[in-house]
Amino acid sequence: SIFEGFSSSLSFQCLSDSDLELSTVRHQPEGLEQLQAQTKFTKKELQSLYRGFKNECPSGLVDEETFKTIYSQFFPQGDATTYAHFLFNAFDLDRNGSIRFEDFVIGLSVLLRGSVTEKLNWAFNLYDINKDGYITKEEMLLIMKSIYDMMGRYTYPCVRDEAPSEHVEKFFQKMDRNRDGVVTIEEFIETCQKLHKLLLTMQTFT
Structure with a gap:
């Protein structure tokens, strides 16, 4: 991984060593x-x-x-x-x-x-950029764009510029189960556990 x-x-x-060496660091x-x-x-x-x-x-x-x-x-x-x-x-x-x-x-x-649930809790924290307890479509898009930037433009097959937005739309439609415009941690975990392919996608980038 x-x-x-x-x-x-x-x-x-x-x-x-019998224990952690602590003497040479400022933060112990x-x-x-x-x-x-x-x-x-x-x-x-x-x-x-x-x-x-x-x-x-x-x-x-x-x-x-x-x-x-x-x-x-x-x-x-x-x-x-x-x-x-x-x-x-x-x-x-x-x-x-x-x-x-x-x-x-x-x-x-x-x-x-960690267990699947523990990993998903950690992933939710990653996607919840402002740490307000919700994932918005804008936050998910920022993360997705950063992932595409990280993987590079010269991957094969060639990635289209609109691909991050398309992925976010698909993910968000599945996750925002009550259609209130945000994804809660309960929605995130429930959706990821039910959709195996989506779970694998999240684990790939965490």
């Missing part, structure tokens, strides 16, 4: 046992993830520009900047402009090992 590649891009290596993450309880990673995996995170971000925090640089490496044929911005905001749970190690591993745990 995209996020497995994202993890490996941070040079994650297995450690034999929560204890190992607490992170084990909050995620589906083992102690050894958390140690490995932390070493890679610390190597790339000695401060213990990832700012948006660093995140964009790392993520864009996976899509050299396109422009991943806008999608990476939305993705960064989905990881930045406290909205302070940086991603802590805790934010990173909790999100990664959901995306790699």
